[in-house]
Amino acid sequence: MVLEIGNRYILRRFFSGLLVFLLSITLTFFLLRSLPGDYMTDLLLEIGRYAPPELVASFKHEVGLDLPLPEQYLLYLTGILKGNWGHSFEYGLPVFSLIREKLYWTLVLLLPSSLLSAGLGMGLGAYSGWKNGSKTDAFLLHSLVFVGAVPSYCWGFAGLFIFSFRLGLLPFGGYVSLPGTEPAGLFRHALLPVLTLTLCSVPGIYYLMRNSMLDTLGEDYILAARARGFSESRILFQHALPNSILPVLTMTSLHCAHMLAGSVFIETIFAWPGLGLLTYSALETHDLPLLQGIFLVDTLLIIIANLTADLLYPLIDPRIRSRIRGE
Amino acid sequence: MELIEIKSLKVTFPTEAGLVRAVDCVDLQLGAREKLGLIGETGSGKSVLAHATLRLLQPDALCEGEILYQGRNLLDCTPTELRRLRGRELALIPQNPSRALNPLQTVGKQLFETLRQAGYSRKEAAAKLPELLRSVGAIDPDSWAKAYPHECSGGMCERIVIALSLAFSPSLLLADEPTKGLDSLNRARIITLLGEVTENRALLFITHDLEAAALLCTRLALMYAGELVELGDKAAVFENPLHPYTRGLLFALPARGMQPIPGRSPPLTALPDGCRFHSRCPEAIARCRSQHPPLFDTGNGHFCRCWLYV
Numbered sequence: 001m002v003l004e005i006g007n008r009y010i011l012r013r014f015f016s017g018l019l020v021f022l023l024s025i026t027l028t029f030f031l032l033r034s035l036p037g038d039y040m041t042d043l044l045l046e047i048g049r050y051a052p053p054e055l056v057a058s059f060k061h062e063v064g065l066d067l068p069l070p071e072q073y074l075l076y077l078t079g080i081l082k083g084n085w086g087h088s089f090e091y092g093l094p095v096f097s098l099i100r101e102k103l104y105w106t107l108v109l110l111l112p113s114s115l116l117s118a119g120l121g122m123g124l125g126a127y128s129g130w131k132n133g134s135k136t137d138a139f140l141l142h143s144l145v146f147v148g149a150v151p152s153y154c155w156g157f158a159g160l161f162i163f164s165f166r167l168g169l170l171p172f173g174g175y176v177s178l179p180g181t182e183p184a185g186l187f188r189h190a191l192l193p194v195l196t197l198t199l200c201s202v203p204g205i206y207y208l209m210r211n212s213m214l215d216t217l218g219e220d221y222i223l224a225a226r227a228r229g230f231s232e233s234r235i236l237f238q239h240a241l242p243n244s245i246l247p248v249l250t251m252t253s254l255h256c257a258h259m260l261a262g263s264v265f266i267e268t269i270f271a272w273p274g275l276g277l278l279t280y281s282a283l284e285t286h287d288l289p290l291l292q293g294i295f296l297v298d299t300l301l302i303i304i305a306n307l308t309a310d311l312l313y314p315l316i317d318p319r320i321r322s323r324i325r326g327e
Numbered sequence: 328m329e330l331i332e333i334k335s336l337k338v339t340f341p342t343e344a345g346l347v348r349a350v351d352c353v354d355l356q357l358g359a360r361e362k363l364g365l366i367g368e369t370g371s372g373k374s375v376l377a378h379a380t381l382r383l384l385q386p387d388a389l390c391e392g393e394i395l396y397q398g399r400n401l402l403d404c405t406p407t408e409l410r411r412l413r414g415r416e417l418a419l420i421p422q423n424p425s426r427a428l429n430p431l432q433t434v435g436k437q438l439f440e441t442l443r444q445a446g447y448s449r450k451e452a453a454a455k456l457p458e459l460l461r462s463v464g465a466i467d468p469d470s471w472a473k474a475y476p477h478e479c480s481g482g483m484c485e486r487i488v489i490a491l492s493l494a495f496s497p498s499l500l501l502a503d504e505p506t507k508g509l510d511s512l513n514r515a516r517i518i519t520l521l522g523e524v525t526e527n528r529a530l531l532f533i534t535h536d537l538e539a540a541a542l543l544c545t546r547l548a549l550m551y552a553g554e555l556v557e558l559g560d561k562a563a564v565f566e567n568p569l570h571p572y573t574r575g576l577l578f579a580l581p582a583r584g585m586q587p588i589p590g591r592s593p594p595l596t597a598l599p600d601g602c603r604f605h606s607r608c609p610e611a612i613a614r615c616r617s618q619h620p621p622l623f624d625t626g627n628g629h630f631c632r633c634w635l636y637v
Contacts, residue, residue: 224427227381228441228491229414238440239429246431318475319430 009324013310017303025080028295029073032288038065039089039286063089065288076292085296086289090282095293099275103297105175106263106274108186113194114256117201122248124202125209126241132214141210148203152262156196156269163192173270193270197259204255208248216244246317250309257305260298328398329356330529331380331499336392338372338379345596349375351553352392354622359498362530364540364561366576367550368592373533374422376550377501380531381419382409396499414444418497422504424484428476434487435472441494463490464520482513489520499529506539518542537576541565549573552592552603555622559629569631571608602634610635 040059044051060066064075079086085095124144128137147155163170175189216222217240225235260275267276275294282290314320338350350372357363367373378384380394382401394401396417404412413419421427429437435456442452442459460468463486476484485505492500502521506514518539521530525543534540540547540561547564549557549572557570568574575588590607593599599606605615614634622632 220421220423220426221429223378223383224419224421224488224491225429226383227413227419227421228444228495229410229412230440230444231410238432242431243429317431318433319477322475322477 009314010311013307017307021299021303024299025292025296026073028292028299029076030069032291032295033069033072035286037286039288042284042286080296085293088282088287088290090285090287090290095289098278098290099293099297102273102275102278105272106260106267106276109190109193109197109263109266109272109274110256110259112190113197113201113259116194116198117205117259118252118256120198121202121205122209122245122252125206125248126213126244128206129210129213129217129244130236130240132217140206144203144206147199148207151265152196152200153265153269155199156193156266159192159196160269173272175270175272189270189272193266193272196266196270197262200262201255201259205248205252208251209244212244212247213240216240219243242316246313249312249316250306253305253309253312254302257302260301329395330359330361330397331355331357332393332395333376333380334393334395336376336379336390336394338375338384338391339389340385341387341389342596344594347595348553348598349388349595350379353550353555355548355555355558357499357529357531360527360529361546362525362532362544364532364534364544364547365550366534366537366540366547368535370592370595371550372553372595373550374503377419377503377531377533380501381413381417383413383419414441414492414497415495416497417499417501418492418495420488420492420500420502420505422507424488424505425476425479425481427488428479428484430476432475433472434474434476434479438472438487438490438494441491445495459490459494460487462493462524463487464516481509482516485509485513485517486520489517489524493524497528499531500525501531501533503533504535505532506534506536514539537580549576552598553595554603554632555630556604556632557630558622559631560627563627563629567629569625569629569636570604570633571610571635572604575607602632 038056038060040056041051044055057066064072067075076086083096085099087093088095088098091098124140128140131137160172164172170192171189173189173192175186222235222239225239230238263274263276264279265276266272267274268280271277275297278290279294281287282294314324333353333355336350336353337348340347340349353372353376355363365373365376375384379388379390380401382390382404384390390402392402396412401409401412428434432440438456438459439452442455443449447455456472457468460471465471465486471479471483471487474483476487479487489505500521505517505521509517514536521532522543530543532540532543545561547557547559547561548555549564549570551572557564557568557573559569564573565577568577572588575586578584578586579588588607593603593606600619601617602608602611602615602620605611608615612634618634620632620634622630623636624630625636
C-alpha cells in the first residue's frame with residue numbers, strides 16, 4: 001500500500017535529503033577551512049618547536065591546501081562522488097576505511113542506547129501522562145527534570161566513580177577489540193557508556209511523550225470511548241497511546257541521531273574506540289580530511305533518521321496517507 | 328417510575344478565577360420513552376448536565392444532589408458499575424462528531440470494537456455492522472466502514488456517532504447538539520433519524536436549536552446560567568412562553584423577527600444577586616435585582632423561574 005501511494009512522496013523526501021546533504025557538506029567544508037591553525041604547526045608545537053614557514057608551505061602544497069578554495073571545493077566534491085574521501089593527515093590512511101571501522105564501534109553504543117532511550121522515554125512519558133497528577137507522575141517528572149539538567153559527561157564521571165572506582169565492578173574504559181575478545185568483555189566495557197547515553201536521552205523523549213499524552217487525553221474521542229463503557233486499559237492502548245506516539249515519533253528519531261554529538265563526550269570519557277573519540281582527536285590535530293569525512297557521516301546518519309521517520313509516518317497515520325495521495 | 332430523575336443537582340468546578348457553578352440546583356424527570364429538549368446558550372450548563380449524568384466530568388468537578396437512574400443513584404456508583412451502564416443503558420451522542428472518532432482507526436473498526444463491547448461475538452458483530460450503518464442511512468455501508476474519520480463529511484460523522492451509540496440498545500440517548508454545524512438539509516435528516524431511532528427509547532436532546540427541539544421533543548426545559556428557568560410541554564412553551572428569556576429566544580428565531588436578546592449571560596464564577604437574567608430582562612422589576620426567584624409551578628406542569636408569576 002505504501003509503495004502504491006508513496007513513490008512520489010519517497011522520491012521527494014529523498015531529494016530533499018540530498019539537498020540537505022549537499023548544503024551541509026558545503027558548509028562544513030568552508031567552516032573547517034576557516035579554522036585558525038594548521039596540521040603541521042600543531043604537530044611541531046606538540047614537541048615544543050615552531051614550524052618553519054617553508055615546511056608548512058611545502059606540506060600545504062603536498063596536500064593541495066595551497067590551491068584556491070573553489071578549486072579545492074570542486075576537487076572535494078568530485079572525490080566524494082567517486083568514493084574517494086581523501087587521506088587522513090594523521091594516520092595516512094583512507095578516511096573512508098578509518099571511519100568505517102570506528103563507526104561500527106560507535107553503533108555498538110548508539111543502537112542499544114537509542115532503543116533503550118526511545119522505549120524508556122516513551123514508556124515512562126506515556127505512563128506519567130496517563131497518571132497525570134498522581135504521585136508517580138510527580139516523582140517521574142521531577143527526577144527526569146533533574147537527570148536532564150545534568151550534562152552527559154557528569155553522569156559519565158559519576159558512573160565511573162561509583163561502579164569502577166568505588167565498587168570496582170566495571171572497567172574504567174579503554175576498550176580494545178582483540179580477535180577472540182569474548183562478548184562478556186565487550187558487554188562490561190559497553191555497559192556504562194550505553195547507560196550514560198541512554199540516561200541523557202530519556203528526559204527529552206519523556207517530556208515530549210508526557211505532553212503528547214496529556215493533549216490526547218483531552219480529545220473528544222477519549223471522552224466518547226469512555227461514554228461507550230470501554231475499559232481504561234482499552235482506552236489507553238487502542239486510543240490514547242497510538243495517537244500520542246505520533247508527534248513524538250519524528251522527534252525521537254532525531255533525538256537518536258543527535259546522540260552522535262553526545263557520543264563525542266561519552267567516548268572520550270570512556271576511551272571508547274569509536275567515531276566520537278576519533279572526532280575529538282581529529283579536532284585536536286587539525287586533520288581536515290578526516291573531520292570532513294566524519295561530519296559527512298554525521299550528516300548522513302541524521303538524514304537517514306529523518307527519512308525513516310518520514311517513511312514511518314504514513315504507515316501509522318491515515319491522514320498523512322491521504323495528504324500524500326492528494327499531492 | 329421515571330427512567331431518570333435528577334434531584335437538586337449541583338456541579339461546581341474549582342478554577343483560578345474562582346468556583347464555577349456550572350449547574351445549580353437542577354431538578355428534572357424523564358419518563359421511559361419521553362423526549363425532552365434541553366435548551367440553552369453556550370455555557371448555560373446543558374452539556375455539563377449530560378456529562379454529569381454519565382459521570383464523565385473531569386475528576387475535580389464536584390457533583391451534589393442525586394441522579395437516579397431506575398431508582399439507583401448514579402453519583403454513588405462505583406467505576407465498574409458505571410462502565411456497565413455507560414453505552415449499554417445510557418448512551419451519549421457527543422458534540423463535534425468528527426472529533427469524537429479516533430482518527431487512526433477506520434469507521435468499521437470503531438464500530439466493530441463497540442459492537443464487541445456491546446456483547447456480540449466476532450461473527451455477530453461483523454454481520455451486524457453493515458446493518459447498523461444502514462440503519463443510520465448509509466447506502467453503501469462497506470465504503471463507510473472502510474473510511475477513516477477525516478474522509479467523512481460532517482453529516483456522515485454525525486450518523487456514525489449515532490450508529491456507535493445504537494450499537495448497544497440504550498434506554499436513554501443523550502444527544503449533545505447533534506445538529507450543530509450542519510447545513511439545513513443534513514440538519515433535517517439528522518432530526519428525522521433521531522426521531523426514528525428514539526421511537527422506543529428516551530431522548531435528552533441538548534441544543535440551542537429551538538426549532539429542532541420542537542420537532543423532536545414533547546417537553547422542553549430551558550437553562551440559563553446553570554439553572555432551569557422554564558420547563559413545560561412543547562406546545563405550552565411555544566404558545567405561551569412565561570419566562571422573558573424564553574420569549575427572547577423565540578423572538579430571536581428567524582420566523583419570529585430575528586430579534587436577538589441584548590447583552591450576554593453572566594460569568595459562572597460571579598453570578599449576580601437576584602435573578603440571573605435581570606440585567607438583560609426588559610420586564611425586570613425592583614425585586615429581580617435583589618431576590619433570587621425560585622421555580623414557580625404555574626399549573627399543568629409548566630414551571631417558570633420569574634417574579635412576574637408569583
